[in-house]
Amino acid sequence: MRRALALATRGRWSAAPNPLVGAVLLDGDRVIAEGWHERPGSPHAEAACLGNLPLEATTGRTLVINLEPCAHQGRTPPCAELLVKRRIGRVIAAHADPDPRVAGRGFERLRSSGVDLAIGSLEHEARELNRHFLCRHERGRPWVTLKWAQSLDGLIALVQGRPTTLSGAASGLETHRLRAAHPGILVGIGTVLADDPLLDARHCPGGRAPRRFVIDPLGELPPGSRLVATARTQPLHLICGRQAAGRNLRQLERAGARIHILAVDGELPLEAVLETVLAAGVDGLLVEGGARVLGRFLQAGLVDEVLRITAPLALGTGLPAAAAPRPAGPTRWHLLSRRPVGSDEWETWRPATEED
Numbered sequence: 001m002r003r004a005l006a007l008a009t010r011g012r013w014s015a016a017p018n019p020l021v022g023a024v025l026l027d028g029d030r031v032i033a034e035g036w037h038e039r040p041g042s043p044h045a046e047a048a049c050l051g052n053l054p055l056e057a058t059t060g061r062t063l064v065i066n067l068e069p070c071a072h073q074g075r076t077p078p079c080a081e082l083l084v085k086r087r088i089g090r091v092i093a094a095h096a097d098p099d100p101r102v103a104g105r106g107f108e109r110l111r112s113s114g115v116d117l118a119i120g121s122l123e124h125e126a127r128e129l130n131r132h133f134l135c136r137h138e139r140g141r142p143w144v145t146l147k148w149a150q151s152l153d154g155l156i157a158l159v160q161g162r163p164t165t166l167s168g169a170a171s172g173l174e175t176h177r178l179r180a181a182h183p184g185i186l187v188g189i190g191t192v193l194a195d196d197p198l199l200d201a202r203h204c205p206g207g208r209a210p211r212r213f214v215i216d217p218l219g220e221l222p223p224g225s226r227l228v229a230t231a232r233t234q235p236l237h238l239i240c241g242r243q244a245a246g247r248n249l250r251q252l253e254r255a256g257a258r259i260h261i262l263a264v265d266g267e268l269p270l271e272a273v274l275e276t277v278l279a280a281g282v283d284g285l286l287v288e289g290g291a292r293v294l295g296r297f298l299q300a301g302l303v304d305e306v307l308r309i310t311a312p313l314a315l316g317t318g319l320p321a322a323a324a325p326r327p328a329g330p331t332r333w334h335l336l337s338r339r340p341v342g343s344d345e346w347e348t349w350r351p352a353t354e355e356d
């Protein structure tokens, strides 16, 4: 299963919105064939693994796979059917596929055809690998990762509305790798006005640039911004309120931006923002600030992970990392990892569960 997971990881920049899946065919302890799912429309891992092997090479063999084989006809034929046809004797899987078109039917097809089935191998690691995909199907919203860089004294900018360079070059490269691993990235209009960012992944060779989303309640995005200048090469979505109508939206649309107007005035409910993000095909969202956007996500409890980068520098005065319009109650967090990147420290936090 470790090998299957390693194979699955090869699709990390191309498989979305499909899950990452790897498969290994065994004859006893010997690996006969391997496969992985590369991109939507390309063969599923099972088909890639079995390829054109003759029936005698697959009959009675064991297939190890990190996700339940599919049971529906999509762009490719159902994999459970394929395994039965190829007379696979045993399937070792990490966990079920919550996609409503599968949801146990793949396992059922195997069982009812007499295939020996073992489910649960390295389940935690496998679920972790496909956390974006699983969040979409199990919670109906994208997985949300908040990321910010702060000073030693917890500030993200010296002056609100102006950019402050905090983290070092190594963190910059790591940030681009992180962006490439997320199908979507979101910031608030305050950050665009202050930093004029590109929000791309240009320093990650081979990486995919994320779809960009801006929370812009009043439609204030400057047509001359770098986001708009690159809207035709890297998708840009504006999420606005009703008050934005009649502003420069038509000009932005002509430049290639996609405009989503939520039927509200003032506060844009984050649930509706996330629905818009999901409808655009994004199930893993990296939220890069600024303070008021971060504060709102934390306040709403719509955060699956926080990546906090602390730079070896104290500002003394400035903008705190998260500023919510209403005070949020206390929440407990669990430290998943802490590691140095250049001279900065990267910490990953997750909401605490009862076991933490």
Ligand SMILES: NC(=O)c1ccc[n+]([C@@H]2O[C@H](COP(=O)([O-])OP(=O)(O)OC[C@H]3O[C@@H](n4cnc5c(N)ncnc54)[C@H](OP(=O)(O)O)[C@@H]3O)[C@@H](O)[C@H]2O)c1
Pocket (backbone or CB within 6 Å): 147, 148, 149, 150, 155, 156, 157, 159, 160, 161, 162, 163, 164, 166, 187, 188, 189, 190, 191, 192, 194, 195, 215, 217, 266, 267, 268, 269, 270, 288, 289, 290, 291, 292, 293, 294, 296, 319, 325
């Ligand atoms: N160090 C870092 O990692 C980092 C990252 C990004 C940005 N920054 C810095 O942070 C500063 C910008 O932060 P910021 O707080 O001013 O900007 P921001 O969070 O990017 O955007 C704030 C704006 O968006 C509006 N907004 C956000 N969520 C909304 C919602 N759900 N509904 C309606 N309106 C919403 C806010 O409205 P309200 O006025 O009603 O709150 C405000 O107008 C800059 O100085 C930038 O350099 C630092």
